Amino acid sequence: MATAILERQADPALEARGACHLSIQGVTKRFGTGAKEVHAFGPVELTIEAGSFVSLLGPSGCGKSTLLLMLAGLIPPTSGRIEIAGTPVTGVRTDVGIMFQDNTLVPWRTVRGNIALQLELRGLDPARHTRRIDELLAAVALTDFAGRYPYELSGGMQQRAAFCQTMVHAPPTVLLDEPLGKLDAMTRERVRRDLQELWMRSRPTVVLVTHSIEEAVQLSSQVCLITPRPGRVHETIPIDLPWPRDDEVKKSAAFAGYVNVIGDVFRAYGVM
Numbered sequence: 001m002a003t004a005i006l007e008r009q010a011d012p013a014l015e016a017r018g019a020c021h022l023s024i025q026g027v028t029k030r031f032g033t034g035a036k037e038v039h040a041f042g043p044v045e046l047t048i049e050a051g052s053f054v055s056l057l058g059p060s061g062c063g064k065s066t067l068l069l070m071l072a073g074l075i076p077p078t079s080g081r082i083e084i085a086g087t088p089v090t091g092v093r094t095d096v097g098i099m100f101q102d103n104t105l106v107p108w109r110t111v112r113g114n115i116a117l118q119l120e121l122r123g124l125d126p127a128r129h130t131r132r133i134d135e136l137l138a139a140v141a142l143t144d145f146a147g148r149y150p151y152e153l154s155g156g157m158q159q160r161a162a163f164c165q166t167m168v169h170a171p172p173t174v175l176l177d178e179p180l181g182k183l184d185a186m187t188r189e190r191v192r193r194d195l196q197e198l199w200m201r202s203r204p205t206v207v208l209v210t211h212s213i214e215e216a217v218q219l220s221s222q223v224c225l226i227t228p229r230p231g232r233v234h235e236t237i238p239i240d241l242p243w244p245r246d247d248e249v250k251k252s253a254a255f256a257g258y259v260n261v262i263g264d265v266f267r268a269y270g271v272m
């Protein structure tokens, strides 16, 4: 799958897109005012190196999704500064690929039309990317459903279509908010492998929000542990395991060691 996803067609708009360095400087987020104010997140200082795969792990409500939305420029921080590749994030970033747990497929377009929409929104001509769309569809086993509408797909199929949407413009920065949460266990494992292979081949900067310690350890170059709300960085743990993180690696004592160490942190917080 990854090979297909990463093959880029000769469109300068999709070429020469290096991975981006992300910088989060003293960022906080508060929602509401007065008695209803919620201090959701921060202050946080965090640097995410270009080409790394960072998972954000933390208890429910600690502000992980809020951070992702701020990184994408969809909501502003209350204070602090976010930069992608040295440029302050001040609004929606079209060079970022983002995927949520609930997909953003529009009901009036087919699967192919939904994928094409992400190109159109960026001023790219879908007709020039037919091969890429076909390869993405094949990679997630949706070729036969390209002409179907979202309501005709299962939840897992909708997420796979949404994955194609996220990747079709070859984003140098990919933000994933529990994208695999609603997938069945077998599909989830397959998409994890695909995601890993994809990252290894083209090394976009990936930030993944997940509740699964195993998923974070399997996929990440670093796992960032976030405290209960208001979320702060407890620790960033480099995951020094060989790639690819196949079944052999997942069965290793070192893998189990990382899972235990991270689990101990959350057990100490009383959230596990």
Ligand SMILES: Nc1ncnc2c1ncn2[C@@H]1O[C@H](COP(=O)(O)OP(=O)(O)OP(=O)(O)O)[C@@H](O)[C@H]1O
Pocket: 031, 032, 038, 039, 040, 058, 059, 060, 061, 062, 063, 064, 065, 066, 067, 229
């Ligand atoms: N638009 C909003 N208005 C008010 N409060 C909000 C808003 N969005 C998030 N919050 C609050 O901010 C806090 C962090 O929410 P967020 O969704 O970022 O957490 P999370 O770590 O992603 O949680 P989960 O793991 O359950 O998805 C929560 O207390 C939530 O209620």
